[in-house]
Each structure stands twice: as structure tokens, then as C-alpha cells.
Amino acid sequence: MRNYGATQAVPEFEGPAFTPLTKPLSEARVAIVTSAALHRPDQERYTQTDTRFRAFDRDDRDLIMGHWSPNFDHTGFQLDLNVVYPIDRLRELAADGVIGDAAPRHFAFAGNQPETVSELRLDTGPACALELVADAVDVVLLTPV
């Protein structure tokens, strides 16, 4: 799978934005955004070509991995959701004063996106960014599967 991934064409970004963190990490609010297609049981399942995201509360733990690809391990998540979505670790780092706090909401997309990722770049990605900004998030940790 890695060998295959290395050969794939990817979108290239010229002159990418770079946003430095302007406050100490110990005061920063951190959110997780994962491409593992996580969702709560009561949320709509992901379709095979889903470009939308799902939001969940930092207290939610009854999450399902709705990713369609059979090409990666799903059992790590079954054993411990933190191996994909390290929410308990964020809460501990907040309790220890390493980060400011874990954001009230966290987000998931499906990793299997259309090749051009146009929707992600121009529609659902910016929409998710607005939600994160509305929650006063400073740092986003992106976890793939």
C-alpha cells in the first residue's frame, strides 16, 4: 500500500500558507481531525465517495470507523480508539498543562477522496475550518489511516 501510495499523483500547493502558533502550547486549544471516517452510531454513514465531515463531542467514545478501504488495519481502533483518535491522550496532556485544552468538538473525513480533492479544498475543508475557528481552536492534529 505504501509503495502504491508513493506513485500516486497528488495535488501540489504553491506558496502554501504557514500559520505560526502565537501563544504558548500550554495555552493552546487543540482539535483532532482524522481521515478515518469516524462517526457516532446515530450519525449518517459515509458513502464510498463522501467528501463531507462529521463532528463529535470530546466526550464521545462510542465511535465507529466508517472507512471503506480494506487496505489498512481496523483492529487497532477496535482495541483502543486512541491509536487513531488520541482524545484521551489530549485530555491527559491538558490535565498536565502541556496543552491548554482539548477542543469541545473534533472532526472526521473519509480518507478515500476523489483524485482532484476539489470538494475538500474548496468546500468541505474550508467549512470544517470555519467550525474549528468558531470553537477557538489554535492547533489541529491531523491523523490519517
Add this chain to the structure above:
Amino acid sequence: MSTLAHVFEAAGLSTIVLASMREVAEKMQPPRALFCDFPLGRPLGRPSDAAFQRGVLEQAFGLLTASAPVLGRHPETIESEEMPIACAIPPRENPSLPPAVDEAKALRNAYDRALQRRGVTSVGRAIDADQVPDALGVFDSWAAGASWKEVPLPGKNTVAVSHDIRAYYSEAALELATGPEPGGRAVEAWFHTETEAGKTVMAARAALQAQEAPFPFWFYMAPAHR
């Protein structure tokens, strides 16, 4: 993930990607990425190892001090475990059924215990647990020569049904397995090499290909390398 990193940075957020594919991260140049050579599907490396996971996060957050784009690397490599888990399947009950159907029924108690313990299940994309034996029965009939167009599959979508069968088996297997917590691919290896269901899914997949079903109908029923 790197695409989202660029979108989020443009919106004024500082991002860090836990990158699982180094070449992709090098090409896409997300502002901050930590390459972690861990099994795909386990971006934090080790389940049930809070200290290890915390170490990954501390390294990732350490990248925030860089004043320009940075691609770091976690020092450890974790290989995928290709050896099947040790998991004894409960004895069959009805030898007159196709082996995979009987096997799936015999795993039901273990699946139910897993569901009770975890509170959620990944089964349900196309079929529920009650339909797993029926779906395997249809796969078995396709493998024996029945036409996929004439013998309908519960849940219809072959890829989603295969996912649900795999999820049912892996959730049950984690209840029954002995030994250390399984590494990446250990349960997949067990499903494909040691269960009747694994063989039946592969046989149905081959039958669909032989019957010239559309490529996406059969190809994604199993990992590409199987």
C-alpha cells in the same frame, strides 16, 4: 490529510500531520508533518500503550516551534504483524450447512460479547450480524457457480457486505484470541488463511471476476495484496 493542512493553515490554524506515507508528505509539503513508520491504520503506533502514544504527540507538538515548514520523523519503526493471531474457532453445529455459514453462526456468542463490552460495532454498513451467515451462504453459492445476477446478496453491495463479514469476524476474534494484543494485519491474516469465511469471500470474489462483474464490485472485497 496534507490537503486539509493547507486549507486549515490558510484559515489561520496551526496544523501538524501525522504522516504515514513519507513520499506523499514530501510532495505535498504540509506545514508541519511527523512521519511515523507504523502500520497503516495505527497512526499513533501502539494500541493500549498510553506512554507510547503520548510520546508521539509530544514529538508532533514539538514541531510547532519551527518557524518554517518542517518534516520530522518518529525514531521508531513498527512493522505490521503478518502472522495470524492464535484464535480457536468454536466447534461447528450443523455439518449440513456450508462450512462458512456454520462457522459464522458458531462465532455469534463471541461477537455478542464483543458488542456488549465495546458498546458499538462496525458491522452494519450493509447488513447486520443476523444476516452475516445468509450473506456467506450467497457468496458460497456464487463460488459454486450460481450467477451473481440471479442469486441476490442481502445488503446488495459486495464491498460493504465483505466489510461487515470481516468486521463481524474480527470483533469476535478479538474476544477469543489468546496471546499478546495483535499487531497490524494479524487478524486480517487469520481471517484470510484460517477461516472458512475468508476462503469463501475470496472464492466469491474470484467467481465475480470470472462472471465479468464490474471491477469495483469484486476488487475491493478484500485487501489488494490478497
